[in-house]
Amino acid sequence: MRRPATAALALALATVVLGACGSSTKPSAPSTTTPAELFSSPSYEKAKPTPSASARMVCEKEGQVEIAAALGVKGRVATPTWNQQQHLYSCTYAYPNGKIVVSVKEMSSAGETTAYFNSITKKFGTGNRLIGLGQGAWVLKNSDAVVRKDYKVLLVNVAGIPARFSPLLRRSDASISIASVIMGCWKGN
Numbered sequence: 500m501r502r503p504a505t506a507a508l509a510l511a512l513a514t515v516v517l518g519a520c521g522s523s524t525k526p527s528a529p530s531t532t533t534p535a536e537l538f539s540s541p542s543y544e545k546a547k548p549t550p551s552a553s554a555r556m557v558c559e560k561e562g563q564v565e566i567a568a569a570l571g572v573k574g575r576v577a578t579p580t581w582n583q584q585q586h587l588y589s590c591t592y593a594y595p596n597g598k599i600v601v602s603v604k605e606m607s608s609a610g611e612t613t614a615y616f617n618s619i620t621k622k623f624g625t626g627n628r629l630i631g632l633g634q635g636a637w638v639l640k641n642s643d644a645v646v647r648k649d650y651k652v653l654l655v656n657v658a659g660i661p662a663r664f665s666p667l668l669r670r671s672d673a674s675i676s677i678a679s680v681i682m683g684c685w686k687g688n
Contacts, residue, residue, distance in 0.1 A: 543649045545607035550581050550588040553685045554603040554651065558590035565684055566592065569676040571665060574599065597660035601677065606650045616647040619654065629675065632682045644674035646682055653681060
């Protein structure tokens with residue numbers, strides 16, 4: 500089981516990087532939106548035959564720059580794939596000591612999103628809850644990070660890197676950092 504201080508370190512590191520995603524420097528008002536209102540929003544984009552802009556961002560230049568800043572090392576990104584049948588967009592970040600796969604599954608309803616998110620947490624088991632990311636987030640027992648936002652589920656698969664990715668980052672810290680950066684950069688659909 501992870502030490503809470505390690506999770507806090509990874510979240511603090513990712514928070515520092517978030518400012519570069521074009522986020523406003525003005526503090527926002529606290530949200531008063533209820534969970535029922537969150538999932539009835541007409542702005543949620545249903546899965547389409549092509550990946551959304553936010554899904555593509557995880558593998559495009561902006562995502563690459565932000566992930567490199569969060570991890571302290573630049574990964575070589577393989578050509579992204581889009582599985583139209585499964586509405587799954589993904590790419591692999593290759594590093595000298597391994598690889599990380601980042602994927603976004605797009606769905607068309609709150610029920611479908613919840614079912615998929617729950618299937619991942621059930622399959623891998625939950626470790627630590629990640630507060631403040633999306634509409635639900637976990638570090639899984641295998642050190643991956645999973646986040647649900649709108650009708651999308653982000654999965655950061657870190658099985659391909661060593662337990663200690665760098666002197667400062669454990670495998671789970673890397674997944675938390677990547678998930679935090681992506682959630683901070685996702686805008687709209």
